[in-house]
Amino acid sequence: MHPFDSVLSAMQIRSSLFVRMQAHAPWAISFDSGAQARLVVIAKGRGWFTHAGYPPVVVQQGDCLIIKQGVMGILGDAPDRVAVPCWHIADHVTGEAVSFGGDGEACEFFSTLFSFDHAAGEPLSALLPDVVQVAMPESDAGRMVSILEQIGIEEAHESLGGSYVVGRLLDVLFIQAIRTWASAEGNMPEGWLAGLTHRQLSQTLHRIHADLAHPWTLDQLARSASMSRSTFAALFKSVVGIPPLTYIATWRIYQAKLILASGQSITTAAEQTGYGSDIALSRAFKVATGMSPGQWRREQTM
Structure with a gap:
């Protein structure tokens, strides 16, 4: 087995608190994943993402963020908004769209927490920055949104074998994001x-x-x-x-x-x-x- 494959297999990625968010300007949401990591995919529109020690960056349709455990960040329609904690908006909500903010320009994004065996994930986690921002090619972005929508369906309906299906779909999302990030010029770290x-x-x-x-x-x-x-x-x-x-x-x-x-x-x-x-x-x-x-x-x- 390829070393990359063996690391991913051992990590045993699991998702929780999947939610589809529809934000309307003015808006801002803060993420504090605690002991879990977070995957955010922008499906429509654009926003600004900020985390401590780094300047705000624009995220737009097709962009993907992997936020490591313990890292706090803010996503909003402007970089200077007062943010509402994520759990205030989406606590205990899975498989449904949640609307928040004002009545201005819309941004739609998916967010899911995920956890993994930290000992198994050590080699990969050590290579990644606190926040991985991936600008997905248009074809891949569309595919990722489709996969996220399928995860939402599985989470909402609790179908037979649903947790297994969600786990495998999340594997695909995570792997595709890491592949795209690593292949981008200047991103591949030593290691x-x-x-x-x-x-x-x-x-x-x-x-x-x-x-x-x-x-x-x-x-x-x-x-x-x-x-x-x-x-x-x-x-x-x-x-x-x-x-x-x-x-x-x-x-x-x-x-x-x-x-x-x-x-x-x-x-x-x-x-x-x-x-x-x-x-x-x-x-x-x-x-x-x-x-x-x-x-x-x-x-x-x-």
């Missing part, structure tokens, strides 16, 4: 996604992810990329942001977290990530996270 799409490094990274437990050496990795050790190490760090062996260690700890979170033993996690013994894994795990594997697992269940 594993940059490495996986790099012409000279992608095959080597795929080999690493296919067998994280292998006792990789810098010589082996450089040979797989048909480069000298020094050239490979320098290129890898410039693209991915960290040295090759540090990268492998980081992903081994990530994989160990997934194994531990699934209820398997520390011994199993050590064997499947190449550490060979509980002691070796525990030592590396504590260096990376500041706690032992057992402590980390207990914190996840609290």
Whole structure:
């Protein structure tokens, strides 16, 4: 499985509080997603989005916002409006259109909270800014609105298997937004996604992810990329942001977290990530996270 696919699969994205909003100027709504992230898609019209420390930006039909958990933002018809909290407008409303604001120009948008397994989502979440703004191509924008409308239908009617359908539709929306954002010029950050799409490094990274437990050496990795050790190490760090062996260690700890979170033993996690013994894994795990594997697992269940 492609590393990007495996991360998305492990994240187990789930939606809640889906709502379609019809705002009329003057209007402004504040989003505070708390422990959940938020997806907003502008279906018609335009507005301004603001979040702390950044200048206001225009969002318009076809634009998509992914707002990370814990990030507050304001969407309105102008950047200086007094905002009404989202929950005042749409608390406990799902699958229905909610109108608010005045009697001026209209803006229609969809908003849904979504949550995911944060340990599983670490590699992707670390790459994304607090707010991802995506200007979708017209064809994709129309498709996203159609998918959101289908989510609204599923949420409203509570059909058989509806939660599963909503989950898969949300996966499609999220993946399409991330794809479009990452492919836009200047957006791809240094990190594993940059490495996986790099012409000279992608095959080597795929080999690493296919067998994280292998006792990789810098010589082996450089040979797989048909480069000298020094050239490979320098290129890898410039693209991915960290040295090759540090990268492998980081992903081994990530994989160990997934194994531990699934209820398997520390011994199993050590064997499947190449550490060979509980002691070796525990030592590396504590260096990376500041706690032992057992402590980390207990914190996840609290």
